[in-house]
Amino acid sequence: MGKILLFYKYVNVEQPEATQAWFKELCGNLGLTGRIILAHEGINGTVGGSDESAAQFIEAMNAHPLFFGMDIKDAPGDEKYFPRMRIVVKNEIVHLGIDPKELTVENTGTHLTPAQAHELLNSKPENLVIIDTRNNYEARVGTIPGSMIPDKRYFREFPEYIDEHLDELKDKQVLMFCSGGIRCERASAYVKEKGVSQEVYQIEGGIHRYIEQFPDGHFKGTYYVFDGRIGVKVSDDILTNCDICSIPCDFYVNCMNGRCNKQFIACPECIEKHQECCSTTCKELVETEAVPVRKKPVIAVEERFKLLEAQQ
Ligand SMILES: [Zn+2]
Ligand SMILES: [Zn+2]
Structure with a gap:
């Protein structure tokens, strides 16, 4: 097995389109898959490939005038963990829905290393508020218990959530976290800008770096990831239930x-019974060929069961 690399950097990219062409050639040559978003404000990406391709990609980043010195995280996986390579140019590298000129990372929250964040969570000051800035379906399977969890499907709904919950953040020490750290960079700037909290912190490198250093720490359950694995087990806690039969899963x-294309929670028995469909209705539609059948996932369900077993 090779590697999945996760990285981002806020840096002024003068010509995102030219940079996009450069990345297309690089990733094509290395046989990588995944997704890279470029904008004038920087880069955000996840790629998968062989160990050798991953090493060459890191080398190319460190030799690049804009992308050297990026914190590049890795996880087990390879080019089969993503359906294709997509390299796109957008206005923001994470879609918060606020113009990057109006809200920059200049005013971002204080970065805490995983060890400092762990210390803060251990000491649990009375005025500490934790915010899980990820989407509701991510936090559903794993989080730091006691966190405020915005019930939102998209990150762009985050500012509205904060506006509605300012009272709860008043005079508080706010600790924010996401999966890799990128979402908190501008989200924490947004919270700081409101000027109601005593301090605004973010976990540097997000949950990814935190659980690397503290696998038995404050994060419980499964860490949701945006590649073929979908979930990585962190602790034995199961925070939710099968959407079909309601057993813990x-x-x-x-x-x-x-x-339909719905992403839902299902136990092994229900997966089998409904043949990877979310309901009896969807199962019947698929069986009678009344609807197009979804392409098999990049990593088959059986494979993912094996991966989880191997993890334990
Ligand atoms: Zn079930
Ligand atoms: Zn369905």
Whole structure:
């Protein structure tokens, strides 16, 4: 098995389109898959490939005038963990829905190393508020218990959530976290800008770096990831239930009905019974060929069970 690399950097990219072409050639040559978002404000990416390709990619980044010195995280995986390579140019490298000129990372919250964040969580000051800035379906399977969890499907709904909850942040020490750290960079700037909290912190490198250093720390359950693995078990705690039969379970599956495409939680028995569909209705539609059948996931369900077993 090779590697999945995760990285971001806020840096002034003068010509994102030219940079996009450069990345297309590089990733094509190295046989990488995944997704890279470029904007004038920087880069955000996840790629998968062989160990050798991953090493060459890191080398190319460190030799690049803009992207040298990026914190590049890795996880087990390879080019089969993503359906294709997508390199796109957007206005923001994470879609918060606020113009990067209006909200920059200049005013970002104080970075705490995983060890400092762990210390803060251990000492639990009375005025500490933790915010899980990830989406509701991510936090559903794993989080730091006691966190405020915005019930939102998209990150762009985050500012509205904060506006509605300012009272709860008043005079508080706010500790924010996301998966790799990138979402907190501008989200923490947004909270700081409101001027109500005593301090605004973010976990440097997000949950990814935190659980690397503190696998038995404050994060409980499954860490949701945006590659073929979907979930990585961190602790034995199961925070939610099968959407079909309600037994404790936190395993995500994508409905095989191509028109439904719902990502839902299902236990092994329900996966089998409904043949990877979210409901009896979807199962019947697929069986009678009344709808297009979804392409098999990049990592088959059986493979993912094996990966989880191997992890334990
Ligand atoms: Zn079930
Ligand atoms: Zn369905």
